[in-house]
Amino acid sequence: MIMKKSISRKLGANGKDLVIGEKTLIMGILNVTPDSFSDGGKFDDVEKALSHAKEMVLDGADIIDVGGESTRPGSLSVDLEEELLRTIPVVKGISKNLDTLISIDSYKAKVAYEALKNGAHIINDVWGFQKDPDMAKIAAEFQVPSILMHNKIDTEYDIDIIESMKSFFDKSIELGLKNGLKEENIILDPGIGFGKTPEQNVYVMSRLDEIKAFGFPVLLGTSRKSMIGKILDLPADERLEGTLGTNSYGILLGCEVIRVHDVKEHLRMVKVMDSIIRGAI
Numbered sequence: 001m002i003m004k005k006s007i008s009r010k011l012g013a014n015g016k017d018l019v020i021g022e023k024t025l026i027m028g029i030l031n032v033t034p035d036s037f038s039d040g041g042k043f044d045d046v047e048k049a050l051s052h053a054k055e056m057v058l059d060g061a062d063i064i065d066v067g068g069e070s071t072r073p074g075s076l077s078v079d080l081e082e083e084l085l086r087t088i089p090v091v092k093g094i095s096k097n098l099d100t101l102i103s104i105d106s107y108k109a110k111v112a113y114e115a116l117k118n119g120a121h122i123i124n125d126v127w128g129f130q131k132d133p134d135m136a137k138i139a140a141e142f143q144v145p146s147i148l149m150h151n152k153i154d155t156e157y158d159i160d161i162i163e164s165m166k167s168f169f170d171k172s173i174e175l176g177l178k179n180g181l182k183e184e185n186i187i188l189d190p191g192i193g194f195g196k197t198p199e200q201n202v203y204v205m206s207r208l209d210e211i212k213a214f215g216f217p218v219l220l221g222t223s224r225k226s227m228i229g230k231i232l233d234l235p236a237d238e239r240l241e242g243t244l245g246t247n248s249y250g251i252l253l254g255c256e257v258i259r260v261h262d263v264k265e266h267l268r269m270v271k272v273m274d275s276i277i278r279g280a281i
Contacts, residue, residue: 008022009184011145011184012143012144013121013144014116014121015121016101018063018121018122018145020187020217020256021256023270023274023278024251024257024273024274025063025256025257025258026061026062026257026258026267027064027103027257028053028056028057028059028065028261029065029259029260030049030053030056030065030066030067030090032049032068033068033070033078033086046089046093049066049090050090050094053090053093053098056263057100059264059267060263061100061263062100063103063122063257064100065102065103065124066087066090066103066104066105067105067124068082068083068084068087068105068111069083069106071194080108083106083108083111084114087106087111087115088111088114088118091104091115091118092119094119095118095120096119101121101122102115102122103122104116104120104124105124106124107125107126107127107131107135108131108132108135109132109134109137112139113138116138116142121144121145122144122146123135123138123139123145124147124189125146125147125148125149126149126191126194128148128149128150128168128169128171128175129146129148129172129175129176130168130171130175136175136176136178136181137180139179139181139185140180140181144185145185145187146176146185147187147189147219147257148169148172148176148186148188149189149190149191149194149219150168150169150188150189150190150194150195151168151191151195152168152194154195155196155197157200161200162204162211165190165191165204165211166210166214169188169211173186173216187218187257188211188214188216188217189219189220190208190211190220192204192205192221192227193221193226198226198227198231199230201226201227202227205222205250208253209253209254212254218256218257219255219257219258219259220246220247220250220257220258221258221259222246222250222258223243223260223261224237224239224240224243224261227246228242228243229242240262240265243261244265244266244269247260247269248273251273251274252273252277
């Protein structure tokens with residue numbers, strides 16, 4: 001196996017810098033929702049959310065990812081106003097109280113716009129600019145790093161799943177560039193757990209190097225996912241070791257960002273992995 005070392009680059013992120021490739025970045029998950037699959041209802045008011053964000057930053061998170069709509073299978077969609085009510089006060093609170101990068105986990109352009117106006121720095125779109133036609137325009141207007149995730153409404157693929165993902169990413173990248181987003185601001189996410197069965201997720205993991213071959217930074221989000229549950233036959237709150245395993249593998253293949261629930265444990269793993277891959281302690 002060839003260990004991939006990323007080229008370091010600094011991206012402007014709405015008043016802050018996002019440095020890609022210097023070390024593996026840890027994105028801490030902050031779901032301000034009542035129904036997320038792993039932590040729904042735990043942080044669904046501003047004070048609880050801010051307290052958890054502080055804890056994750058102290059534990060080593062480089063980015064706090066704020067999401068106001070659960071994307072677990074079978075979850076109900078949230079209307080725009082409700083999502084704004086859930087996310088914007090939390091973004092404001094984090095921006096005011098913590099010196100950290102904030103990403104907004106939403107596929108709605110209006111939510112992204114309001115979050116960026118109120119202190120967010122990164123867009124994390126689980127539909128890769130393909131759900132809301134205005135999302136790419138907002139990303140270009142603010143010129144912020146934008147995570148484009150692969151997604152699908154079902155798990156049926158007429159062609160090889162990696163080839164299908166490549167077509168999806170081609171479209172997402174084209175949407176960004178066509179609307180004026182700088183190529184350097186594009187980050188790809190293979191969308192583990194989205195539009196894929198557990199078996200398909202394992203297959204995609206085994207071919208992550210082909211996603212890296214696009215030439216863009218890659219974010220990997222496997223934290224507590226059903227793929228790990230299927231392999232280990234364990235509930236969501238007992239999937240830490242499996243998550244560490246998948247993220248270690250992703251780092252070996254050059255993934256620059258990992259999106260996780262358990263920040264402290266991942267920081268320890270990342271320090272070891274980065275020391276080996278980058279040749280420094």
